[in-house]
Amino acid sequence: MVQGFSIRKIEPRDYLGVIAALNELTSVGTVDIEEFSRVIEYWKSCTVQDDIPVYNPYVVVDDATNDVAATGNLIIEQKLIHNCALCGHIEDIAVSAKFQGKKLGKFLIDYLTDTGLKAGCYKVILDCDEKNVKFYEKCGYSKAGVEMQIRE
Numbered sequence: 001m002v003q004g005f006s007i008r009k010i011e012p013r014d015y016l017g018v019i020a021a022l023n024e025l026t027s028v029g030t031v032d033i034e035e036f037s038r039v040i041e042y043w044k045s046c047t048v049q050d051d052i053p054v055y056n057p058y059v060v061v062d063d064a065t066n067d068v069a070a071t072g073n074l075i076i077e078q079k080l081i082h083n084c085a086l087c088g089h090i091e092d093i094a095v096s097a098k099f100q101g102k103k104l105g106k107f108l109i110d111y112l113t114d115t116g117l118k119a120g121c122y123k124v125i126l127d128c129d130e131k132n133v134k135f136y137e138k139c140g141y142s143k144a145g146v147e148m149q150i151r152e
């Protein structure tokens with residue numbers, strides 16, 4: 001934990017803060033609060049192996065102001081291979097500009113990784129730009145494979 005900050009699941013009241021943080025990562029587009037809330041409800045409805053949440057969207061919050069400082073998601077995939085193993089995917093990590101460099105990104109990644117491993121994931125993986133490789137190495141991750149895509 002970073003002193004003065006807490007971590008919890010995303011709630012509809014985090015709308016503005018989460019959108020602002022995600023704009024550090026990429027274009028969010030026009031998502032209104034109704035759509036935001038609907039996606040959160042959908043995420044909540046998805047489980048694997050009875051009661052393990054598929055989507056684990058979190059916010060790191062400034063205790064003094066309740067501002068959203070960072071956000072990220074852990075998606076738990078049910079596989080067939082390795083005896084129907086679970087695999088964690090870390091997605092959409094973003095720390096708001098004014099909160100960057102305070103170890104909140106590392107705290108968030110450590111928390112999501114731990115959440116995945118405790119849920120029984122045999123590995124937790126992520127894709128990132130080359131410029132963020134050092135950051136993820138500091139979080140204990142190492143390069144494995146090559147990301148490929150088809151994009152429209």
Ligand code: ACO
Binds near residue numbers: 103104127128132138
């Ligand atoms: N390159 C090299 N080192 C870095 C970088 C970087 N880009 N970012 C952080 N670090 C280092 C820090 O210096 C620190 O090192 P130290 O422990 O030796 O002092 C360590 O990594 C931890 O840094 P934090 O303070 O936790 O980093 P921060 O809170 O700023 O979060 C992040 C890093 C998530 C990359 C943030 O800058 C950000 O949100 N950037 C914009 C959006 C983005 O690129 N998100 C990642 C997308 S990848 C995905 O979603 C899977």
